[in-house]
Amino acid sequence: MATTPNDRQLGWIKAVLFALSLVPFARTAWLTVQGELTEPLAYITHATGDWALYFLCITLTVTPLRRLSGWNWVIKLRRMFGLFCFFYALLHFITFLWFDHFFDLAEMWKDVLKRPFITVGFIAFVMLIPLAATSTNGMIRRLGGKRWRWLHRLIYLIAPLAILHFWWMRAGKSDFAEPILLGSIVAVLLGVRVYWARSQAQPARA
Template sequence: MAFQPTPRQLSLSKAVIFVLALLPFARMVWLTYTGQLVEPLEFITRGTGDWTLYFLCIGLGVTPLRRLMQWNWLIKLRRMLGLFAFFYATLHFTTFLWFDHFFDLAEMWKDVLKRPFITVGFIAFVLLIPLAVTSTNGMVRRLGGKRWQWLHRLIYVIAPLGILHYWWMKAGKNNFAQPILFGAIVALLLLTRLYYAWDKRRQNARIAS
């Protein structure tokens, strides 16, 4: 029998995840405020980017884990995980816009167009915005289930773009170990989700025939 938490246990799990997800941000703020960082801008830029990818991977992992373990309640955590991916992506972009360009949109746009790794990162961030905006139950009802699902399939584009952004950024330092690891994880998770979608279609076709 699959494990099914009580409503109280689920609420507690959400609260714990919420606090844990904010710890990296709190650490960045504390280390910056206390002056313990030699290169605070690099540390914050790298940290917010890394945690964006972490939460993208965790969010993508919800469906495979839910199906494997038959823990359907995990779906109730996916929204929070996705919003934390957007939260850290917003911090990552804000760091770029604020500290690199001091909110000069014209200069920022030139940088976006000039450097490919920034271009793909910017595209990934822009594509995340409609997913975050439509994450509420109200937006699901307004859009309708099918249109909402199609919109949120943008994650299949966003995640590879995030990996490409990370790869190009690390290429200048000849450090490919982490991009390869992230890429392998994202590829495995996306292939798993594609397999489940194919298997569902196959089963529906079998029932229809």
């Protein structure tokens, strides 16, 4: 039988995971301030983008983990992981807007339209915004559970677009090992969720 942590224990678990989730940001900031990076812009761009994708995978893992392990309490961690995905995606976008274009929106938009890998990354980021904005209990109540669930199904589009963005970024270096690994993980996680959704829908239709 799965052990369910009490509120105090769950609070400690969340606090520890929250602190650990900030480690990549703190490390990047520290290395930048100390001047230890030979190519700061490239490092910050890749680090923030990579961690946004890692947290996307972690977020997608929560539901299968809950169902397979019986640890229903892990669902309470999904929102935090999803918001950290958005946090690192936002840092990734700000790096692009600030250091690449110095907040010149017109030039940024031209770059978005010109380069496909930026286009798909930008679309994925824009679709993440309403998911982050509606992550509170208040927004769930305002939208209603059904509409909220439909909105958050955007993750089925966001995840493949994020992988495609990552793939095209690595294509210039002919480094496909990590994109293939993360793409496979995302494909399995989304496939499992689709399978379960269809399995639940069939008895209801019958």
